[in-house]
Amino acid sequence: xxxxxxxxxxxxxxxxxxxxxxxxxxxxxxxxxxxxxxxxxxxxxxxxxxxxxxxxxxxxxxxxxxxxxxxxxxxxxxxxxxxxxxxxxxxxxxxxxxxxxxxxxxxxxxxxxxxxxxxxxxxxxxxxxxxxxxxxxxxxxxxxxxxxxxxxxxxxxxxxxxxxxxxxxxxxxxxxxxxxxxxxxxxxxxxxxxxxxxxxxxxxxxxxxxxxxxxxxxxxxxxxxxxxxxxxxxxxxxxxxxxxxxxxxxxxxxxxxxxxxxxxxxxxxxxxxxxxxxxxxxxxxxxxxxxx
Numbered sequence: 001x002x003x004x005x006x007x008x009x010x011x012x013x014x015x016x017x018x019x020x021x022x023x024x025x026x027x028x029x030x031x032x033x034x035x036x037x038x039x040x041x042x043x044x045x046x047x048x049x050x051x052x053x054x055x056x057x058x059x060x061x062x063x064x065x066x067x068x069x070x071x072x073x074x075x076x077x078x079x080x081x082x083x084x085x086x087x088x089x090x091x092x093x094x095x096x097x098x099x100x101x102x103x104x105x106x107x108x109x110x111x112x113x114x115x116x117x118x119x120x121x122x123x124x125x126x127x128x129x130x131x132x133x134x135x136x137x138x139x140x141x142x143x144x145x146x147x148x149x150x151x152x153x154x155x156x157x158x159x160x161x162x163x164x165x166x167x168x169x170x171x172x173x174x175x176x177x178x179x180x181x182x183x184x185x186x187x188x189x190x191x192x193x194x195x196x197x198x199x200x201x202x203x204x205x206x207x208x209x210x211x212x213x214x215x216x217x218x219x220x221x222x223x224x225x226x227x228x229x230x231x232x233x234x235x236x237x238x239x240x241x242x243x244x245x246x247x248x249x250x251x252x253x254x255x256x257x258x259x260x261x262x263x264x265x266x267x268x269x270x271x272x273x274x275x276x277x278x279x280x281x282x283x284x285x286x287x288x289x290x291x292x
Contacts, residue, residue, distance in 0.1 A: 003032060003170045003250070004235055009242075010038035012095040013102050022273070025104050029274045031174055033235070033245040040240035041095065041157040041261060047088045051161045051259050053120045055085065062117040062262075065089045089118050089261070096155040096263035100244070106273065112150075112266040122258040123166075134254050136221040137171045137230060139279070140247040141213035146193075146206040149280035149292040151267040152248040158239050160259045165236035171251030172231040175282050177216065182286055185215045209280055209291035213248065220251070227253075249279055 005027050016024070028034055043051065056063065060074030065086065072086045093116040101108045123135065130136070140152050158166045171177070193206035220226060234255070237243055245252070269275045276282075284291050 003173075003233060004035050005032045006035045006037065008038065009036040009103075012039070012099050014099075016103060021103060021105070025106075025273050028104075028244065028246065029272055029277050031246065031249045031277070033170060033243055033250055035235075035237065036242040036244075037238055037240075039099075039157075039242040041092050041159055041242065043088055043159060047084065048161065050085045050088065050118075051120070051159065053122070053258070055081075056120050061121065062119050063089070064118070065093060065116040067113070068093070085118070089116055092116060092118075092157065092261045093263055096157070096261075097265065099155065099242075100153065100265060107267055107271055110268050110271040114264040114266055116264075117262045119260045119262065120258070123254045123256050130221055131218060133221060136227055137169060137232065137251050137253045138217050138220050139174065139177070139213065139249065139251055141210065141217040143214060144202050146202055146204050146210040147248075147266065148204070148207045149209050149269050149278070151246055151269065151272070151278060153244070153265040153267050154247045155242065155244050155263040155265070156237070157242045157261040158237050158257065158259070159261055160239040160257065163239045164257060165238050166257030166260055167234065167236045167255040169232045169253040169255060170235055171253075174249045174251070174279055175286075176231075177220075177251060178279075178283060178286055181216055181219055182212070182283075184219065185212055187211075207292050209283060212283055212287075212291065213279065249277075 007024070024034060055075055055077055057074050057076040063072055063074040063085070065072055068090070072082050072089065075082050075085060077085070097111070097113060100111065156166070160166070188208055188211040193211070196202045197205045269278050269280055272278060280292055
């Protein structure tokens with residue numbers, strides 16, 4: 001499986017020519033994880049103290065920044081401490097977005113900037129339901145946040161101060177996953193998307209695309225035989241490294257690791273170099289109908 005592409009990128013604003021950009025973008029949109037082992041996000045000496053799980057408020061999974069200039073959520077500490085860590089998370093946000101815009105300038109005008117997260121808690125030992133268990137292979141889809149085909153692009157950075165890797169399993173290509181599971185997914189009940197939105201259960205109307213993606217997410221996680229036997233590779237992302245992928249397309253599972261930063265971005269299908277590779281267009285081709 002050629003699911004990981006290792007790059008030599010070592011700067012947050014790398015110099016890439018048009019051909020290099022197109023090659024990297026083609027791989028990314030085809031479901032490859034772009035791995036940058038030489039690209040590290042650095043905490044300043046003053047910020048190093050926040051690489052400790054005691055700063056989590058104990059309620060939220062992550063410490064998060066919703067938008068530029070917003071206060072941090074999920075952190076325990078004084079206002080001064082929160083502002084110091086917020087500066088580090090905001091800096092990662094700026095650098096991660098700048099990296100994507102530098103590598104893929106065609107995205108810049110349509111890129112929608114979403115949440116930035118700092119994950120100080122260890123992956124191992126987390127008690128949660130099977131649906132929320134991210135140590136099981138899955139593609140990202142969110143019950144309350146339908147995206148109607150808009151892509152989920154994420155930049156991750158392992159900032160572990162003890163040298164521990166962030167270990168993932170990366171699964172089979174999206175199309176083969178969809179081909180095997182689509183026959184078992186029933187169509188949504190007529191009007192269900194409208195009703196969920198009217199009841200404020202979802203932030204916008206859930207499309208049939210969103211319904212299928214949620215079913216794929218849940219069926220993958222619920223099937224322990226699939227978890228054990230699906231085509232997959234184990235990938236340790238080293239401390240001090242960065243990686244980029246479309247998490248709605250790349251089947252992935254986080255097995256171990258602690259201290260990670262993550263930037264989420266959204267890209268409309270029409271802005272892609274190869275829209276036919278997107279989950280939306282793939283599912284529409286396999287079902288022979290419009291889904292968004």
